[in-house]
Amino acid sequence: MEQEEKLDAIIIGGSYAGLATGLALGRALRKVLIIDSGEPSNRQTPYSHNFLTQDGIPPAEIAAIAKQQVLMYGTVSFLQERVVDATKQAKGFKISVQSGESFTAKKLVFATGITDVMPDIPGLTESWGKSVLHCPYCHGYEVRSQKTGILANGDSGYEFCSLIAHWTSDLTLYTNGSSTLTHEQTVRLHKHKINIVEDEIYKLGQTNGYLNSIQFKTGRVELVTALYARLPFQQHCDIPQLLGCELTSDGYIKVDAAQKTSVSGVFACGDNATRMRTVANAVSMGTTTGLTVNKELIEEEF
Structure with a gap:
């Protein structure tokens, strides 16, 4: 069933960036609906770090406190649902969720x-x-000085090694197959006493998600307690692309400094729009988005 009253804004995603956007808009007296499917990407992470006043707190606990505070503002509501479609209308957008309900904003x-x-x-x-x-800024202090690995290769592996070497002197680069490092990169890593292992990985030995070893297809085993990896990713939601939002060459939603996408009236913030993947940055981007949305509404209404 379609809701008749048009909202000022609909926020799809109710984690740190979405809640920060909702907070800014709620305090600006805007009528807002936050829709969230309840599947944050950090749901396995036991503790969040490098966020002032919340260092070492479980991510879900931070989000729960944030949600409680945001919903104290009477113009903000929250719906746990999955958005399945969005269409641009003459003056705004229509959003449909899995239950069949639709909303306009x-x-x-x-x-x-x-x-x-x-x-x-x-x-x-x-x-x-x-x-x-x-990310070493999120987790590096907790595994400092431990036997640490990096799962990467080539330029990315070299750059990652130079970064992580600050946190531990017991560091190994696992290329999981033939190294694509240049000769100069290899020499420099060896100079810094960083090992390079090209054996293909069979599996990671772990207990309840905490590593103890890497087992290779050759049968060899190495002890390790932490492993850094930069994994490929995809957008959690493909609706921005269906609306025509441009992506960067890296696969992020393209936004300007005010978090505006390439589609008028559509904004993006948080991990979908930046490689700077931290709670603090998500909150910052969300706050900026809320201020920008409100300013745009004022300019259209005043």
Whole structure:
């Protein structure tokens, strides 16, 4: 059933970026609906770090507190549902959810995040966000000085090694097959006492998501307690593309400094629009989005 009253904004995605957008708009007295499917990409991560006042707090706990505070503003509502379609109308957008309901709004915000594409390595999915990590700024302090690996190759592997070497001196680059490093890169990594292993990985040994070893197809086993990896990803929601939103060459939703997409009236914030994948950055982008949406509404109404 279609809701008759047109909202000022619909926010698709109710994690940090979406809730921050909702908070800014709620405080601006805007009528807002946040729709969330309840599948945050960090749902396996036990603790969040590098976010002032919330360092070391479970991500779900931060989100729950945020949701409670945002919904204190009477013009903001929350719906746990999955959006299945969005269409641009003459003055705004129509959003349909899985239950069959539809809603209309003047502005549309996507805070839908990304989905990591897991390689076919047993044990990696179970360990993702716990001991297989994407970011040293989020998790590096907790595994500092430990026996650490990097799953990467070529330029990406070299750059990742230079970054992680600051957190541990016991570091190995696992290329999972023949190295594509240049000769100069290989020499420099060896100079910094970073090992390079080209054996193909059979599986990761882990208990409840915490690594203890890497097992290779040759039968050899190496002990390791943390492994960094930059996995390929895809947009968690393809509706922005269906609306005509451009993507960057890396696969993120293309936005300007005000979080505006290439489609008028559509905004994007959080992990779907940046490689800077932290809670603090998602909140910052969401706040910026809320301010921008409100400013655009004022300019259209005043």
